Amino acid sequence: MxxxxxxxxxxxxxxxxxxxxxxxxxxxxxxxxxxxxxxxxxxxxxxxxxxxxxxxxxxxxxxxxxxxxxxxxxxxxxxxxxxxxxxxxxxxxxxxxxxxxxxxxxxxxxxxxxxxxxxxxxxxxxxxxxxxxxxxxxxxxxxxxxxxxxxxxxxxxxxxxxxxxxxxxxxxxxxxxxxxxxxxxxxxxxxxxxFDYRGGITLTGLLIITLLLIVSTASKSNYRIFLLLTAIICCILFIYFEKNNKNYIIDISLFKNRQFDIFLISFFLLQLMSLSMSYLMPNVLEIIFHLSTAKTGLLVLPAAVIDAIMSAVAGIIYDKLNHDFPILLGEGLICVSFLLANIISVAPINLIIIYSIFMFGLGLSYSNIMTRSLANLPIQSTNDGNVIYMTAQSYSGAMGTAIAASILTFTQNDYFNFINGTLAGLKINFKVLFFLSIIVLIFCTTIILRDKKMTNK
Missing domain, CATH: 1.20.1250.20 (MFS general substrate transporter like domains)
Incomplete structure (x- = not known):
């Protein structure tokens, strides 16, 4: 005790x-x-x-x-x-x-x-x-x-x-x-x-450069080709250094597992969407609707509470009822939230409803995707898989914020009116997020149906 x-x-x-x-x-x-x-x-x-x-x-x-x-x-x-x-x-x-x-x-x-x-x-x-x-x-x-x-x-x-x-x-x-x-x-x-210095340096370079590349793509940067070539070189060198290294930083052999790859990509995109929304919501409420910081904080609170509650409930559903149901339901709700975001008018109450539906779906699916993916790995590979997921979680969050902010800045600079530019940037972000949510739903549905077919054989 x-x-x-x-x-x-x-x-x-x-x-x-x-x-x-x-x-x-x-x-x-x-x-x-x-x-x-x-x-x-x-x-x-x-x-x-x-x-x-x-x-x-x-x-x-x-x-x-x-x-x-x-x-x-x-x-x-x-x-x-x-x-x-x-x-x-x-x-x-x-x-x-x-x-x-x-x-x-x-x-x-x-x-x-x-x-x-x-x-x-x-x-x-x-x-x-x-x-x-x-x-x-x-x-x-x-x-x-x-x-x-x-x-x-x-x-x-x-x-x-x-x-x-x-x-x-x-x-x-x-x-x-x-x-x-x-x-x-x-x-x-x-x-x-x-310590694997060669792998460490090339991995660090790959992470930093790819993020800079994403930021530059949404802005008017002249260094995109250079960044892209440098990222490709870092990626090739990292794979080469890690391939036969006993003291590897990341077990790249896990990426040969198709199911692991698809769930990891889905997990990555969900976290990217989450951090994009957590950046966009308070900024839009304050810039477009001139709400105070205190009121903005209270308005986004329900969505965050919903996410925390549903994360706990989703784990119970996963353990006691069905592994796949919370994942598919959650991703379906995320698609619905961004569909609504692209249809209904931009107003504080509408944004809060959209954000709450999104966080409800995120809470159901996010952690369960990681749990399901790691559960299908050999026991000796679980720790390596966990490190890859934690890296993806942190990196996708950084990328999500960077993309959302870059799009917002691009449209704000492109419009004479700062508020109209912010509104245009929000709408573009919603279109991008809706597209990503469809990809995640298709990916996970495909792999889950494939698993069921293999089980029934």
Whole structure:
């Protein structure tokens, strides 16, 4: 019992790091219009406060398996908590956009270390009969953050400056530091292993360059061909370095599994849609309809709560009733939400209804896609598959924000009227998201029907 208590405390301590990172991220989404005016920057620039954070996290996550073998859990936790504290203090005292961005990037280091560390500890230390409970606990700590962030951001920004968003969480960071020091334990010895520098450099280059390529595609950049060629070269080199490497960073042999690939792409696109919507909703409500930050935060709250509740319900349906039903129902609802978005008029109540339907569908399907995909892998490949999914989750979020912001900036600059440009950008985003939602529905329906045919043979 005492061991379980320490495990719960360690999960809370490490998970709260990711929780706070998402709270700040969703709170800053509320602040973006104000920051754009204060620093005189476009949407494509201010979005790097989210994209930069998630990109750094994405680059670090694939190295999680190596870090766990090489360093003690408490050492990794200390690096993560110190990074988050430094980034929070820097962002909380500066009046410069560049230093604010630096603070967010430093916070991203904490998330890149903390997220795989938390799930690694759960898989290593939880009793076999309670793995589902502890995995659910870890997921719940993170999943509840989007419900808190907009309200937190809206209320704080109504009365105080944006720096206060960071300053108020410093005491919480110090408390979870102490909690982690007393609860995190080590179950196996660490050892010195060689690091795959060639694979690490080429993977990092591939992730960064492909994101820059996506951003440049939605803008008027002259470097797209160069970026595309560089990304292709990095991809080829990474595959070449990893193919016969015993100390690989990512087990690329998993990509030979068609089912794994299709579910991973679907998972990637769902997270991309989710972060696109979490960026668009508060910005549109504030820019087009001139709503206050507090009111905007309260309006997007129901959708976030729905997502958190449905994520828990979807897991129960998956375990006790049917694996495929919540996935297909959820993706069907997501298609409906974006179909409505392209048909009905743009009004606050309509946007909230659309967002709520979307989050209902996302909660049903998102985590179940990952669960179903990993369940079909050999036991020895589950951890590698988990690392790939966590990397995809973080990277697709960065890409989703970047695409939505780039489209918005493009249309805002193309129109004489800033509000009309924002409205045009929203409509283009909705068309893109509807197209992606159809792809996801087709992909998952195809693979699920194929599995049923093979089972019935």
């Amino acid at each position: 005492k061991k379980n208590q320490k495990l719960i405390m360690s999960i809370v301590a490490i998970g709260t790091l990711s929780f706070l990172g998402i709270v700040i991220e969703t709170a800053l989404n509320i602040a973006f219009p104000k920051l754009m005016v204060k620093f005189k920057i476009p949407a494509s620039t201010v979005q790097w406060l989210t994209t930069g954070y998630m990109l750094v996290s994405t680059v670090i996550i694939p190295f999680g398996a190596y870090l766990r073998k090489r360093f003690r859990a408490i050492t990794l936790f200390r690096v993560a908590i110190i990074s988050f504290l430094i980034g929070t203090v820097l962002a909380g005292v500066t009046s410069s956009f560049f230093l604010l961005l630096c603070g967010r990037i430093i916070q991203g280091i904490a998330d890149g270390i903390g997220l795989p560390l938390m799930f690694s500890i759960i898989l290593e230390q939880s009793p076999k009969k309670k793995v589902g409970f502890f995995m659910g606990l870890g997921s719940l700590v993170i999943a509840f953050a989007p419900a808190i962030g907009p309200v937190y951001g809206g209320i704080v920004l109504k009365y105080y400056s944006w720096q206060t968003l960071f300053i108020l969480i410093i005491p919480i960071v110090l408390v979870i530091w102490l909690l982690g020091e007393f609860s995190i334990t080590q179950k196996f010895n660490v050892f010195s292993i060689s």
